[in-house]
Amino acid sequence: MNEMTDVTADPTDHHLIDQFKAGSMEAMEKIVGRYEDRIFTFGLKMCGHLQDAEDIAQETFLNAFRYLKDFREETKLKNWLFMIAARACIRKRRKKKCEPDHEISLDSFVQEDGSAGRYEIPDWSDDPSDNVIRAELKRIIDAAIQTLPQKYKLVFNLRDMEGFSTKETAEILGISAQAVKTRLHRARLFLREEISKRYKEGRSR
């Protein structure tokens, strides 16, 4: 059975892909315009550096348009772009010869008294006059995300930041749905602890 049978192509993407295949550069730029901020955001959340995020976006679109003529729309264009972007992030990290990923164990979140701990999580203000507070919170959150090991960060960014479903995330990363659920839960527990810790440190300064 084809697991991709429930995929419905976005009509705008479908039209633009057809135009690109027929030679339209304008269609290419329109596709870029639809997805560049999302891919750039993903690259930035994955790598933590503006230049790396720009490289990821360039590599993603260059590869996408190189192979778009063979793209059969068995998966959504957006999901396919994120599949290419995720691979670009993995390659970039490999080139930097970083330390191997460490595993996050559930037991590490159980406190000495056997409880799940207490965490102080700040509120996000939607009031535009709270710009300074929001900038500080965003800095705390972004720094916390950067401390996640890569395989957890990939899942967290796709699921919670980009809003892909468990099934879509599993397809994008080529892992099982169960692995997505396990990694997401551990990533969230890890971030809750990091955000709470960094927020408390910031307030005591």
Next chain:
Amino acid sequence: MKEECRRDFERISEYLDGELSEDLCRQIEDHLRRCPQCRECVDSLRKSIELCKKAVYEEMGRDARERLRAALRDCFASDRS
């Protein structure tokens, strides 16, 4: 950690994402009503997820956008002229 607390601790995310069966959700909710510690654990996790989602969006700078388009034009325009 009590067995019941541990069992639910492992599946809070699936609970918050609505990925559990009705029976399992009911079982967790029964436990949460009785256990303030786990209730607090679920609430702070929910709050932390929501906070991260609020801080997601980044925008590519104008120069970076232009460099991306220039790289794509260099690569593909010659194939199409």
